[in-house]
Amino acid sequence: MLRFLRNLLLLALLAVVGAGAWGLWWLDQPLKLKAPNIDLSVEPGTTPRGVAEQVVANGVLTSPDLLYWWFRLSRQDRQIRAGSYELTQGVTPRLLLEILVRGKEAxxxxxxxxxxxxxxxxxxxxxxxxxxxxxxxxxxxxxxxxxxxxxxxxxxxxxxxxxxxxxxxxxxxxxxxxxxxxxxxxQAAWDARAADLPLKTPDELLTLASIVEKETGKAQDRPEVAAVFVNRLRVGMPLQTDPTVIYGMGTAFDGNLRKKDLLTDTPYNTYLRPGLPPTPIAMPGKAALLAAVQPAQSKSLYFVSRGDGTSQFSETLDEHNRAVNRYQRGNRP
Known part of the structure; x- marks a missing residue:
């Protein structure tokens, strides 16, 4: 009888050790999923057992009891966070709990x-x-x-x-x-503005920066492009910038800007109306904002595309006309 009890105890001990070994092995085995990607939503207040059941209900092919007891034995079951998660092929029970505890949302x-x-x-x-x-x-x-x-x-x-x-x-x-x-x-750009800018408010800065953003082909030209528009504002010269006209046309713009478009009045036609348009015309990035508040030290009032993304800048209309002939009309000197 004593030998029987001893053998029974030994078998029980082996079973516990075996179960423990199997459990350690199981923790690092990829769980089977019904699909390559499984969406999992954990609502606030969901119990650990509820989370385990939700995992299985959403397409993870395992026992919810096994998952629940893993959550419990890890002593992290109360640290599971609510959120929206995405489970992918290769996720293990150990990794699953890490995702849920760290709140690694999809x-x-x-x-x-x-x-x-x-x-x-x-x-x-x-x-x-x-x-x-x-x-x-x-x-x-x-x-x-x-x-x-x-x-x-x-x-x-x-x-x-x-x-x-x-x-x-x-x-x-x-x-x-x-x-x-x-x-x-x-606000950061406005705080860094040059003292003599012809801009009264941050909103005016945003509008000017949006024009600089749309008119700049190459990043290195931004400060000079900004200088042209700042100089025009200083002397009361119309900005005469195509992107504002195009913006004012809305969905009517078909990709070609024609002379009649430049002669059609809208609040955004800076050929016909002085000063800045009533609102920005696009989202300026940080570089355009900074260029607008710190323009190049330049007297340029004109610029024209060279055809390679860069621009040719001019101080006088005669210089500008020569640049147009060269770069736009192909009349090389």
Whole structure:
């Protein structure tokens, strides 16, 4: 009888050791998934057992009890965070818990490009993966009211950058981040402005920077491009910049700017109207903002494209006409 009990105890001990060894092995084995990628949403207040059950319900082929006891034995079960997660092939029970405890949410990214206008921003939002678009039916006024800036024009108000977001986030949250980022960069540029700039407010700076952004082909030309427009503002000369005219045409622009377009009056036609247009025409980046407040020390009033992305700058109309003949009409000297 004693030998039987001893053997029984030994078997039980071996079973425990075996189960422990199997458990350690299981923790580092890839879990089988019903699909290459499994979405998992953990709502606030979900219990550890509820999380285990949700993992299995969403397509992870394992025992929810095993997962639950792993969560418990790890002593990290109460550290699991709510969030939206993405599980991929190769995830192990150990890695799964690490993801849930560290809050490694599934994220996507959206790039807002320097020089984009609001229509392009909205088109990108509409195509963004796993982003809830709540503003699709909003006009400009409704959009800015939703973002907490009623009465402000939305054009140019969002800083061009790469924004990451969790699956299921809203375009409102993303745009608010982009708007706050522009606020910071605009204020920093305004604080660094040259003393003699013909700009009265940060909003005027934003508008000028948007023109500089659209008119610059090569980065090294930005300060000189900015100088041309600053010099024109100083002497009261019309800005005469094509991108503002194109912006004022809206969706009517077909890719070709014609003479009749330059003669058609809109609030953005800087050939016919003096000073800055009423709003920015695009999203300026940091470099354009800084160029607008720290333009080159130059007397240039004109510039023309050389055809390679760079520009030829001129102080007088005669010099400019010669540059146009050379670079635009091919009349080489």
């Amino acid at each position: 994220t996507r990214s959206l790039v807002l490009v320097e020089g984009w206008n609001l229509r392009q921003v909205r088109a990108a939002l509409a195509k963004a993966d796993q982003l809830q678009v709540l503003t699709a039916g909003d006009d400009d006024a409704q959009l800015m009211a939703r973002l907490g800036r009623p009465g402000v024009a939305p054009e140019g108000r969002f800083f061009p950058d790469t924004y990451t977001y969790s699956k299921g986030s809203t375009d409102v949250a993303l745009l608010q981040r982009a708007m706050r980022a522009m606020d910071r960069h605009l």
